[in-house]
Structure formats: structure tokens, C-alpha cells
Amino acid sequence: xxxxxxINTIWFVLIGDLLAGxxxxxxxxxxxxxxxxxxxxxxxxxxxxxxxxxxxxxxxxWLVTGGGALFAAFPDVYATAFSGFYIPFxxxxxxxxxxxxxxxxxxxxxxxxxxAFWDRAFSIASMAIAMLIGVTxxxxxxxxxxxxxxxxxxxxxxxxxxxxxxxxxxxxxAFMMHGSIYLAMKTDGELQKQVRGWINNSTIFFVICxxxxxxxxxIYIPHMVAPFxxxxxxxxLAFLNMMxxxxxxxxxxxxxxFFAFLSSSAAILSLMALFAVGLFPNFxxxxxxxxxxxxxxxxxxxxxTLEIMLTxxxxxxxxxxxxxxxxxxxxxxxxxxxxMSY
Amino acid sequence: xxxxLWARLQFAFTISFHYxxxxxxxxxxxxxxxxxxxxxxxxxxxxxxxxxxxxxxFALTFAMGVATGIVMExxxxxxxxxxxxxxxxxxxxALAAEGIFAFFLESGFLAxxxxxxxxxxxxxxxxxTCMVSLGSMMSAVWIVVAxxxxxxxxxxxxxxxxxxxxxEITDFWGMVFNxxxxxRLSHTLGGAFLAGAFLVISVSAYYxxxxxxxxxxxxxxxxxxxxxxxxxxxxxxxxxxxASGVAVxxxxxxxxxxxxxxxxxxxxxxxxxxxxxxxxxxxxxAIPGMLSFLIHGDPTVPIRGLDSFPKDEIPPVNVTFxxxxxxxxxxxxxxxxxxxxxxxxxxxxxxxxVLWLKILVVSVLLPQIANQIGWYTAEIGRQPWIVYGLLKTxxxxxxxxxxxxxIFSLILFTLIYAGLFVVFLYLLDKKIKHGPExxxxxxxxxxNLRMTE
Numbered sequence: 001x002x003x004x005x006x007i008n009t010i011w012f013v014l015i016g017d018l019l020a021g022x023x024x025x026x027x028x029x030x031x032x033x034x035x036x037x038x039x040x041x042x043x044x045x046x047x048x049x050x051x052x053x054x055x056x057x058x059x060x061x062w063l064v065t066g067g068g069a070l071f072a073a074f075p076d077v078y079a080t081a082f083s084g085f086y087i088p089f090x091x092x093x094x095x096x097x098x099x100x101x102x103x104x105x106x107x108x109x110x111x112x113x114x115x116a117f118w119d120r121a122f123s124i125a126s127m128a129i130a131m132l133i134g135v136t137x138x139x140x141x142x143x144x145x146x147x148x149x150x151x152x153x154x155x156x157x158x159x160x161x162x163x164x165x166x167x168x169x170x171x172x173x174a175f176m177m178h179g180s181i182y183l184a185m186k187t188d189g190e191l192q193k194q195v196r197g198w199i200n201n202s203t204i205f206f207v208i209c210x211x212x213x214x215x216x217x218x219i220y221i222p223h224m225v226a227p228f229x230x231x232x233x234x235x236x237l238a239f240l241n242m243m244x245x246x247x248x249x250x251x252x253x254x255x256x257x258f259f260a261f262l263s264s265s266a267a268i269l270s271l272m273a274l275f276a277v278g279l280f281p282n283f284x285x286x287x288x289x290x291x292x293x294x295x296x297x298x299x300x301x302x303x304x305t306l307e308i309m310l311t312x313x314x315x316x317x318x319x320x321x322x323x324x325x326x327x328x329x330x331x332x333x334x335x336x337x338x339x340m341s342y
Numbered sequence: 343x344x345x346x347l348w349a350r351l352q353f354a355f356t357i358s359f360h361y362x363x364x365x366x367x368x369x370x371x372x373x374x375x376x377x378x379x380x381x382x383x384x385x386x387x388x389x390x391x392x393x394x395x396x397x398x399x400f401a402l403t404f405a406m407g408v409a410t411g412i413v414m415e416x417x418x419x420x421x422x423x424x425x426x427x428x429x430x431x432x433x434x435x436a437l438a439a440e441g442i443f444a445f446f447l448e449s450g451f452l453a454x455x456x457x458x459x460x461x462x463x464x465x466x467x468x469x470x471t472c473m474v475s476l477g478s479m480m481s482a483v484w485i486v487v488a489x490x491x492x493x494x495x496x497x498x499x500x501x502x503x504x505x506x507x508x509x510e511i512t513d514f515w516g517m518v519f520n521x522x523x524x525x526r527l528s529h530t531l532g533g534a535f536l537a538g539a540f541l542v543i544s545v546s547a548y549y550x551x552x553x554x555x556x557x558x559x560x561x562x563x564x565x566x567x568x569x570x571x572x573x574x575x576x577x578x579x580x581x582x583x584x585a586s587g588v589a590v591x592x593x594x595x596x597x598x599x600x601x602x603x604x605x606x607x608x609x610x611x612x613x614x615x616x617x618x619x620x621x622x623x624x625x626x627x628a629i630p631g632m633l634s635f636l637i638h639g640d641p642t643v644p645i646r647g648l649d650s651f652p653k654d655e656i657p658p659v660n661v662t663f664x665x666x667x668x669x670x671x672x673x674x675x676x677x678x679x680x681x682x683x684x685x686x687x688x689x690x691x692x693x694x695x696v697l698w699l700k701i702l703v704v705s706v707l708l709p710q711i712a713n714q715i716g717w718y719t720a721e722i723g724r725q726p727w728i729v730y731g732l733l734k735t736x737x738x739x740x741x742x743x744x745x746x747x748x749i750f751s752l753i754l755f756t757l758i759y760a761g762l763f764v765v766f767l768y769l770l771d772k773k774i775k776h777g778p779e780x781x782x783x784x785x786x787x788x789x790n791l792r793m794t795e
Contacts, residue, residue, distance in 0.1 A: 075430020078430060305434075320442065
């Protein structure tokens with residue numbers, strides 16, 4: 001792998017950043033959703049829901065923009081992956097719809113059965129989204145049958161192989177850990193005590209899944225390991241990743257929930273970085289022949305488009321960061337319910 | 343049915359359902375800006391109560407728009423992969439711009455609009471409302487630009503990319519300001535303002551009939567009527583310029599809109615009619631030469647007819663004709679409804695004429711129908727092209743996706759959307775029946791609840 005920092009590489013990194021941003025931001029929303037049913041009282045469930053209330057929608061935009069940027073910068077990757085992963089992506093859409101609607105309508109009606117129904121929809125959808133994202137990542141890591149025509153033919157059963165399911169579980173575990181840490185910042189009293197228990201359990205769950213998935217990758221998927229062998233400096237990422245994860249229980253015990261949250265964000269970011277280094281310069285690895293890999297070059301838009309988009313990103317992204325930071329600042333602190341809350 | 347038809351059916355269904363909501367968000371957005379602006383200017387609490395009530399309705403339509411909107415972005419890739427490879431260089435950049443410049447703006451400030459009442463000052467809150475409204479319009483800008491490029495491609499060249507032809511940008515601003523962007527965008531926004539205005543008109547009229555929340559209903563009705571007056575007249579101009587643009591850029595679509603077959607004769611303007619596509623005849627009432635007059639300023643100039651196009655490049659004529667004529671008829675009815683309402687308001691009779699208020703209650707459906715079928719005219723009239731003159735719809739499909747795949751997802755979409763629509767109508771109805779809060783005391787009832795637990 002010869003590394004040159006050209007515009008295609010910049011876009012590979014930018015799309016990786018958008019998706020990592022999605023993983024960090026919507027990751028905790030999905031984690032909160034996955035943990036939702038562990039609370040029993042209506043008040044606690046409302047606090048969980050409103051902890052992500054003002055931000056989940058903006059967080060989902062990272063996925064939408066990541067998808068748009070992929071469409072624009074690497075149309076062949078977008079077209080091949082979205083049509084090839086038809087069924088899982090449709091299920092992902094249905095689950096994203098259920099999640100959005102559950103959050104919006106759950107508290108708009110007093111009835112017990114109404115709320116119980118939407119609570120379940122919210123939680124199951126959140127878990128399913130995490131799993132589906134993980135299973136897709138798992139398949140991308142393994143490589144998928146892409147032919148000479150750049151088309152991907154894969155059945156749902158082939159996608160649901162043990163390795164992909166393991167990555168799915170790891171993703172779910174990571175989001176649960178991340179979500180419970182987020183909740184520790186947003187809650188107090190009894191609920192917060194309960195949340196601290198979740199942090200502990202989900203971190204253990206995550207570490208087990210992650211260690212197993214890493215072993216499986218090292219043993220079964222040599223092409224993901226090769227870049228690290230060629231460029232040992234990237235091993236630093238794996239080290240940083242470990243440090244970030246190890247720092248979570250330390251900060252939680254000291255009651256520094258915000259630093260624990262930064263650590264789990266760093267853990268997700270470094271996981272994405274490891275994934276990206278393993279793939280580079282490919283987006284989709286063909287299991288039929290390396291010739292058919294979709295790379296940052298053979299799947300890219302024209303240089304003109306990549307340059308135009310870079311200008312747009314340079315204008316837009318500072319604003320995006322400014323809104324995001326100010327919204328989180330406005331809604332900092334513990335959840336307070338009022339008559340406009342969910 | 344072929345895979346192509348299933349794919350088109352799924353796209354038509356999902357986009358139609360989605361398009362119920364964004365026009366409401368755009369229209370209500372601008373009305374919220376006016377309402378909250380009035381509150382800031384006058385300090386009258388009534389406007390605050392009114393704004394908060396409409397924010398709740400806005401939140402519901404916005405959530406539905408978000409939930410059903412992400413489907414659209416995925417569907418280009420899932421069902422129309424070949425099309426996506428062909429247009430990604432161009433269409434993709436418009437979608438990415440929508441994400442960066444519109445969605446982040448909208449969703450970020452939405453948080454403050456909905457939940458920030460007690461967390462930021464009044465002026466900051468108003469600023470957030472303005473940004474949400476701006477964001478919703480920006481998203482219309484980029485998506486209509488993308489769609490207009492499909493109608494009237496410009497600023498591109500065709501390039502052979504590894505054996506496959508695709509379109510690549512040569513001139514970004516030429517792509518953005520392609521020949522139909524501006525007129526189609528203004529017509530789309532006008533339609534959205536009408537959708538929002540007539541929702542407020544309808545709900546306010548309902549309260550006046552029921553003699554509830556009368557102060558808020560009267561003030562809301564006035565604001566919405568002024569928006570409707572501006573928007574309905576604006577539609578007259580944007581509609582005219584859109585049709586003139588179609589005449590130049592998409593002559594087959596224009597000919598289908600009026601079912602004009604004969605290239606040697608001037609174009610007639612039908613009030614209504616029925617097209618027999620086999621006989622190539624229209625049965626209906628027309629103003630002779632009026633189409634030629636509207637487009638060329640002279641009723642005797644011939645207009646290019648459907649007979650001049652190859653058989654496989656003619657859109658479905660009767661559907662295009664009917665949707666177009668119904669849209670125009672609704673457009674004129676909306677102008678009429680608005681003008682009569684304003685006349686009654688001027689004579690001091692608007693708030694007490696129960697029969698007229700009842701008409702206004704049901705009028706909420708008209709802009710919705712017009713928005714939907716206006717898009718049907720635009721999209722069906724573009725057929726058989728997915729990118730006008732460059733790529734046929736039948737050549738845009740995903741190669742790996744089968745009819746079974748699409749039927750599976752279409753069945754699920756139908757079930758889920760049917761359920762969502764019921765929930766939406768139920769909650770909308772509930773909110774409207776509940777009405778604005780009588781007083782706006784800000785309770786932190788989490789504390790209260792905790793003590794009672």
C-alpha cells in the first residue's frame with residue numbers, strides 16, 4: 001500500500017469521520033434506547049427518552065450526510081453497497097423509522113398499553129439498528145462477493161455468518177456502554193446508581209465481544225491485518241484504543257462521568273480508525289478477486305466533483321461543529337422535564 | 343409486473359407519503375417565524391401561547407418528515423443503483439450539500455425551538471426558529487436543484503468511466519442554476535407555504551366554529567390568510583414560468599400536459615377533459631389557441647405536438663393531463679378561497695360566517711392534493727426518462743435487486759406507513775382538539791412527580 005495524501009484519500013478520511021461522528025453521537029442514542037426497558041417506572045423512562053430528546057435527530061443527520069457524501073464522492077460504493085445489502089438496509093430503514101416515531105409519540109398519550117408498545121418499539125429498534133450496522137461492518141471487513149461488473153450478489157443468510165454477528169454484538173455492546181456512560185451524566189439519584197451498574201456490565205460485555213472479535217479477525221481475516229504489518233506505526237491506534245477503554249472504569253469510579261464519556265468516544269473513534277486503516281485504500285473488498293475491489297480510485301467521482309465538495313465541506317463543517325457544540329452546551333446538565341418534553 | 347414497475351411503484355409510494363410532511367414543515371416554519379416575531383414585537387402573551395401550540399404541531403410533522411425522508415436517500419442506492427452510478431458525480435453533490443447546509447442547521451436549531459424555551463433567552467429562541475425555517479427551505483433548495491437537474495441537465499459532460507458512461511460536473515453553478523431550478527424551486531416553496539397556511543386556516547376556522555380559543559384562532563387566521571394571499575398569487579407567476587420553461591426544455595411534457603398531438607396547429611388550453619390515447623383525441627372544453635398565447639404571446643403559433651416524438655419517448659398522456667389540470671384548478675380555487683376570506687374579514691364577517699368557516703376547515707386538503715399531483719405531473723411527464731434525454735428509467739434500476747426484494751420491502755412500507763398515518767392523524771386530531779394551553783406556566787414536574795412517588 002503506497003500512501004499518498006491525495007483528494008481521494010481526503011474524502012476517504014472525511015467520510016470515515018462523518019460515520020465515526022455518527023457512531024459517537026447516535027451511538028449513545030442507540031445505547032440509551034437499547035437500555036430503555038431496563039428501567040421500569042414511567043418517570044425514569046421519560047428521563048431516558050428526554051436525555052437524548054433534543055439531540056438524537058441532529059445525531060442521525062451524521063448518517064444522512066455520511067450517506068450523501070458517499071453518494072457524491074464514491075457513487076460506485078454507494079450504489080454497490082446499497083443495492084447489494086438491500087434487505088438489511090431496508091430493515092435498517094424500518095428500524096430508523098420506528099425509533100424516530102417511538103421517541104416522538106411515546107409520551108403523547110397517557111394509556112399504559114400505548115406507552116408500553118412504543119417503549120418496546122424504541123428499544124427493539126435501537127438494538128436492531130446497532131446490530132444491523134455491526135453486521136454490515138462485519139461483512140465489509142470479511143469482504144463480499146463483488147464481480148467484474150462492480151455488482152454485489154449476497155443473500156441474507158450469507159450475511160448472517162458468525163463473524164458478522166460477532167461484530168454486530170460488539171457494536172451493540174459498544175453502544176450500550178457508551179449510552180450508559182452518557183446517561184450517568186444526564187441522571188442523578190437512584191436512577192444514576194442503577195445506570196452505574198449498567199456501565200459496569202456493558203463495559204464487561206463490550207470487552208468480551210471486542211476481544212473475541214479481535215481474535216477472530218487476527219485468525220481469519222488476514223487482509224485486515226496486513227496493513228498493520230506493513231505499517232507498524234498504526235499499531236499505536238490499537239494501543240490508544242486499549243488505553244481509552246481501560247480509562248472508562250477509572251473515570252467512572254472517580255465520578256468523572258464526562259471524562260468517561262470522552263474515553264468511550266475515543267474508543268469508538270479509534271475502533272473506526274482501525275477499521276479504516278485495515279480497509280484502505282479499499283471501500284469494499286471483493287471476495288472473488290482483489291481486482292474487483294472498489295477502491296478510493298476506481299469508485300470515485302471526478303476530481304472536479306471531489307474538489308467542489310471539499311470546498312463545500314470547508315464552508316459547511318465549521319458551522320456544523322459550531323451548532324453541534326452550542327446545542328450540547330445549551331442542553332448540558334441533568335435532564336429536566338417540562339411541558340414541552342417527550 | 344416487471345421489476346421496473348415495482349421499483350417505480352415503491353418510489354412513488356414512499357415519496358408521496360414523505361411529501362405530505364415537508365411542505366407542512368416549510369409552511370408552518372415560516373408561519374412560526376411570523377407568530378414568534380409578533381410575540382417579540384408586541385410582548386403579547388397570546389402570541390407566545392399560539393407559537394407554542396403550533397410548535398407542537400410542527401414537531402409532529404417534522405418527525406414524520408425525518409422518519410420518512412431518510413428512506414428516500416437510501417432508495418436511490420437500493421433500488422436505482424445504475425442511476426446512482428450515472429448521476430452520483432452530480433446528484434450526489436446536491437444531496438451532500440443538503441446534509442451539510444440544510445439538515446444540520448434544521449435539526450440543530452430544532453432542539454432549541456422545541457426544548458429550549460427555558461434554557462435560552464427570547465431573542466435566541468426566535469433566532470433558532472428563524473434558522474429552522476431557513477434550514478427547511480434550504481433543504482428544498484438542494485433537493486429541487488437535484489431533481490431539476492434530472493429534468494433539465496446542465497453543467498455536465500458524459501464520460502466513459504471504465505466502460506460505463508456517466509455524467510460528470512463541468513460547471514457547478516451551471517448545474518445548480520440549470521434551466522428549470524429557479525422556477526421549479528419557487529413553485530415548490532409556494533406550494534409548501536400554502537400547505538402550512540391552509541393548515542393554520544383550517545384549524546383556526548375549526549376553533550371559531552366551536553367557539554374555543556377564539557382570540558388565538560382569529561389572530562392565527564389573519565396571519566395565515568396573509569401568507570396564503572401572498573403564496574397563492576405567487577403560485578400564479580411561478581406556475582406560469584414553470585410551464586413556459588417546460589415548453590422550452592421538455593416539449594414532450596408540455597404536449598402531454600395539454601394532450602397536444604398535432605405539431606402544425608396552435609395549442610389549445612383545456613379547462614377540463616379526458617384524453618383517449620389510442621385515438622389521440624381529447625374530449626373536453628378548451629380555449630382555442632390559448633396555450634400558444636400563454637407561451638408565445640400569439641394564439642396562432644403552432645406548438646410542438648406529441649406526433650413529433652418517437653413512440654417510446656412519449657409520457658403517459660392522460661395521467662399527466664389530469665394531474666396537471668387538477669393542480670391548476672386547485673391553484674385557482676385557493677386564490678378564490680383566500681380572496682373571499684379576506685373580503686369577509688374586511689367586511690367584519692369572517693369570524694361569524696359558520697358556513698364559510700366550514701369550507702375553510704376542509705380546505706386544508708386542497709394544497710396537499712395540489713402538491714402531490716403537481717409532482718406527479720412533473721415526474722410522470724418526464725417519463726420515459728429518469729434523466730431527461732440522457733438515461734431512461736428502465737436503464738436506471740439496480741441490477742442485483744429482484745421483484746421479490748422490492749415486493750418484500752413494498753409490503754412492509756405499506757403496512758408501516760399505514761400505521762404511521764393512523765398514528766399521525768390520531769395525534770394531530772388530539773392536539774388540535776386539546777388546543778393551545780390556557781396558561782403557560784412552566785412546571786418542572788419531574789420534581790413534583792418524584793415527591794409523590
